[in-house]
Amino acid sequence: MIDPVVWLILLPLAWATLAFVLGPGRGAWAALAGLLAQLGLAVTLAAKVGAGGTAVTHQVGGWGAPLGIDLAIDGLSAAMLLLTQIVALPLAVYAHAYFKRDDPARRYFWPIFGFLIAGLDALFVSADLFNLYVTLELVGLAAVALVAMGGAAQQIAAALRYLFATLVGSGAYLFGVALLYGATGTVSIATLTPLVTMDAPRLVWIAAGLMLVGLMVKTALFPFHFWLPPAHGGAPAPVSALLSALVVKASFYLILRLWLGPLQSLLPTFAWAMALLGAAAILWGSWQAIRAVRLKTLIAYSTVAQLGYLFLIFPLLSGGLALQTAVMQVFAHGLAKAGMFLAAGVLIHATGQDRVAGLAGAAGHLPVTLFAFGLSGMTLMGLPPSSGFLAKWLLIDAALAQDAYAIVAVVLAGGLLAAVYVFRVLRQAFLQAPKTAMLHRVPRSLEWTAFLLAAASVLLGLRGVELMQLVGAVT
Amino acid sequence: MSSGLLFALTGVILFALGVAGVVLITPLLRRILAFNLMGSGAFLVLVGLAQRNGMSDPVPQAMVLTGIVVAVAATALALALARKLHALTGGLELPADDDD
Numbered sequence: 001m002i003d004p005v006v007w008l009i010l011l012p013l014a015w016a017t018l019a020f021v022l023g024p025g026r027g028a029w030a031a032l033a034g035l036l037a038q039l040g041l042a043v044t045l046a047a048k049v050g051a052g053g054t055a056v057t058h059q060v061g062g063w064g065a066p067l068g069i070d071l072a073i074d075g076l077s078a079a080m081l082l083l084t085q086i087v088a089l090p091l092a093v094y095a096h097a098y099f100k101r102d103d104p105a106r107r108y109f110w111p112i113f114g115f116l117i118a119g120l121d122a123l124f125v126s127a128d129l130f131n132l133y134v135t136l137e138l139v140g141l142a143a144v145a146l147v148a149m150g151g152a153a154q155q156i157a158a159a160l161r162y163l164f165a166t167l168v169g170s171g172a173y174l175f176g177v178a179l180l181y182g183a184t185g186t187v188s189i190a191t192l193t194p195l196v197t198m199d200a201p202r203l204v205w206i207a208a209g210l211m212l213v214g215l216m217v218k219t220a221l222f223p224f225h226f227w228l229p230p231a232h233g234g235a236p237a238p239v240s241a242l243l244s245a246l247v248v249k250a251s252f253y254l255i256l257r258l259w260l261g262p263l264q265s266l267l268p269t270f271a272w273a274m275a276l277l278g279a280a281a282i283l284w285g286s287w288q289a290i291r292a293v294r295l296k297t298l299i300a301y302s303t304v305a306q307l308g309y310l311f312l313i314f315p316l317l318s319g320g321l322a323l324q325t326a327v328m329q330v331f332a333h334g335l336a337k338a339g340m341f342l343a344a345g346v347l348i349h350a351t352g353q354d355r356v357a358g359l360a361g362a363a364g365h366l367p368v369t370l371f372a373f374g375l376s377g378m379t380l381m382g383l384p385p386s387s388g389f390l391a392k393w394l395l396i397d398a399a400l401a402q403d404a405y406a407i408v409a410v411v412l413a414g415g416l417l418a419a420v421y422v423f424r425v426l427r428q429a430f431l432q433a434p435k436t437a438m439l440h441r442v443p444r445s446l447e448w449t450a451f452l453l454a455a456a457s458v459l460l461g462l463r464g465v466e467l468m469q470l471v472g473a474v475t
Numbered sequence: 476m477s478s479g480l481l482f483a484l485t486g487v488i489l490f491a492l493g494v495a496g497v498v499l500i501t502p503l504l505r506r507i508l509a510f511n512l513m514g515s516g517a518f519l520v521l522v523g524l525a526q527r528n529g530m531s532d533p534v535p536q537a538m539v540l541t542g543i544v545v546a547v548a549a550t551a552l553a554l555a556l557a558r559k560l561h562a563l564t565g566g567l568e569l570p571a572d573d574d575d
Contacts, residue, residue: 067534130538137545141552148556153563157570160503160556167510167549168497174542175490175517181535182483182524 004041004048005058005071008081008121011038016114024107028096031110035092038117039085042078049078050470057127070188072127075471079327080124080253087245087338087453088117094342094449095238098349105149105236112149116142116242123250129177129187129262132254133170140166140218143247146239147231158230165217165227169251172214179207180262192262200266208266211258218251221274221311222281225304229288232300237345240296244303245338249330252310256326259317271315278311279410286417290424294354295344298421299337305414306333306380309395312407316398324468325394331467332387332457336379339454343373346446347429350439356425361433363426368447370429375454377422379461382415387460482523490516503557503567507550514546 015034019027049056055074064070073081092113099106119138126132144166148159181187183203184195196204220228228248232240259267285305292298309329316322346369347362348354363370379388392411399407460467489512496509518539525532561567 067537130541134541134545137549141549144552144556148559151559153560153570156556156560156563160553160560160569163549163553163556164497164506164510167553168494168513171490171494171510171513171517174514175520178486178517178521178524178535181521181538185525185532187538 002041003058004045005056005073005125006060008038008041008045008085008125009118011041012114012118012121016111016118019110019114020108025099025101025109027110028092031092031114032089032096034114035085035089035117038121039089042081042085045073046078046082046470049073049075050473053473058125069131070127071125072190073125075473076253076256076323076327077124079467079471080249080330081121083249083331083334084117084120084124084246086456087242087334088113090449090452091238091241091338091342094241094345094446097443097445098236098238098345103236104151105239107149108145109149109238112142112145113242116146116247120246120250124253127189129180129189129192132257133174133177136170136173136218136251136254139247139250140170143243146242147235149239150234150236154230155234158227158234162227162231165224169214169217169224172210172217173254174214176207176209176211176214179203179210183207189257189261193264196262196265198265205266208258208263209270211263212255212267212270215251215255215258216277219248219255219310220304220307221277222284222304222308223277225281225285225307228304229297229300232303233294233297237296237341237348240300241338241341241345244300244341245334248303248307249334252307252330256323259314260323268314268317271317274311274314275407278308278314279406281305281308281311282410282414283417286414286421289421290417292421293356295348295356295359295425296341296354298356298425299340299344302340302380302418302421303333303337305418306337309333309391309411309414312395312410313398315404315407316395316402319398319401321394321468321472322398324471325391325398327471328387328394328464328467329391331460332379332391335453335457335460336376336386336388339372339450339452339457340376340380342446342450342453343369343376346442346450347373349446350442352440356428359425359428360431361439362429364433365439366442366447368451369442370426372447372451372454373429374422374426375451375458377418377426379454379457381418381422382411385461386458387464388457390461390464477526479523479526482526483520484523486516486519486521486523488516489513489519492516501568503553503560503569507553507557510553511546511550514542518542 015030058071123135217224289301379386382392493513525535
């Protein structure tokens with residue numbers, strides 16, 4: 001019998017290795033076939049978890065913990081696996097058409113892409129803190145390699161900066177795990193959860209703080225966001241989409257895991273500090289996005305802002321639907337930002353430059369792309385019926401239930417600021433082009449994959465209940 | 476003071492030195508070395524703290540072996556990138572941030 005848990009990790013490893021063996025630039029078809037199968041597996045798994053109402057577990061190679069590795073999939077994991085495959089498949093189609101034959105970034109895209117997806121899948125099913133560290137590093141190293149792929153000095157510098165940030169982040173996390181193991185003698189999430197209580201020794205508190213700060217660096221929460229804009233803004237469009245939609249969510253997922261699981265009695269002490277940083281991220285990120293000269297820098301700062309919403313949720317986690325709200329925002333931003341970066345890739349490709357000011361006239365030639373950009377923008381602003389609207393609605397609802405009016409104010413202000421930077425791009429694109437402007441032809445598949453992801457981010461708002469039921473089914 | 480605790484305390488100092496190095500030093504090779512110092516500190520804590528009554532615990536040793544593999548991979552990637560940057564710019568320092 002095929003166990004979807006194992007194959008979700010093995011399949012991307014298999015096609016990535018195959019692509020590497022086939023040689024530079026090859027292996028796209030293996031990747032597409034593999035991703036299609038993975039999407040099927042993720043849907044099967046989500047249906048199983050949602051219907052069964054229990055977490056699916058798996059012991060790798062028949063060896064249980066503590067010597068072997070246990071995998072566990074609950075509603076949250078199943079939802080994240082689903083998002084990963086849903087975003088990865090259109091991205092692969094886009095990347096296949098995006099990289100030209102002589103593009104240096106194309107040489108090792110497919111193998112590294114596969115290793116990144118395998119790392120993400122493994123991260124979402126891991127059930128112990130050390131395995132989570134290893135998968136976190138796998139994801140981080142693959143992401144750095146993808147940023148550096150273009151090969152220009154600026155991209156290499158951005159990649160190195162990203163590498164040092166991510167290494168310090170995961171180093172702090174590992175140090176925390178080491179202290180936690182020293183204090184409790186286990187790294188299994190299930191075993192740790194009842195062990196760590198409010199009156200834990202100081203060592204455990206230090207461990208919790210270190211793990212939290214390390215993961216904040218990796219999630220690029222303000223003020224640790226410095227590495228994100230050059231890395232996400234400088235990489236090729238499909239890579240930027242992958243990083244903004246999925247990679248930063250991996251470390252956020254881990255914070256959420258710790259918050260709801262092993263460190264649930266310690267971390268709520270920091271809840272308001274997290275929300276404060278989240279609010280600062282929304283305001284600062286949006287402001288920088290409004291000021292940005294380059295299109296992709298604008299979108300990258302928008303990611304900084306949108307990540308802020310995820311951290312507003314922590315003071316509300318004791319309330320009913322806060323976890324569902326977090327996952328809804330992760331989905332909304334993941335789909336919308338992937339769509340937006342892909343649309344930006346088309347615009348940059350067509351106009352031959354990457355400044356917002358140079359987009360004039362794009363609307364007449366690339367209506368589908370502009371529509372995709374607008375739909376993604378709708379989700380980021382939180383207009384109904386998009387999933388972004390649903391996430392912000394749930395967030396405001398939860399905040400009002402707990403009289404946290406400051407959070408309501410920040411969410412509303414963030415939506416308005418998002419409207420400013422989205423309309424800045426749209427307005428420029430609808431201007432009459434100067435007569436000299438030449439637009440390059442763009443393959444259709446680029447435009448339509450961007451549109452698909454953007455439309456999905458809006459339509460998810462209509463089917464949000466299913467997703468929330470899945471997340472709520474098993475916690 | 477048991478030898479385990481001594482290992483752990485040394486690990487804490489090494490980790491702190493490493494983090495300071497990665498954050499504060501500009502030359503790339505030194506930063507990469509500082510990262511390795513950081514990793515070694517974490518490994519020492521992992522093995523040192525887990526010793527109980529002089530008996531060593533095999534599980535953290537297995538973890539450290541895995542961790543060393545990860546650290547080697549990260550170091551290799553960092554060195555490859557540093558080499559590429561050196562080939563392109565002739566320097567071994569990160570150029571100033573151009574944050575438009």
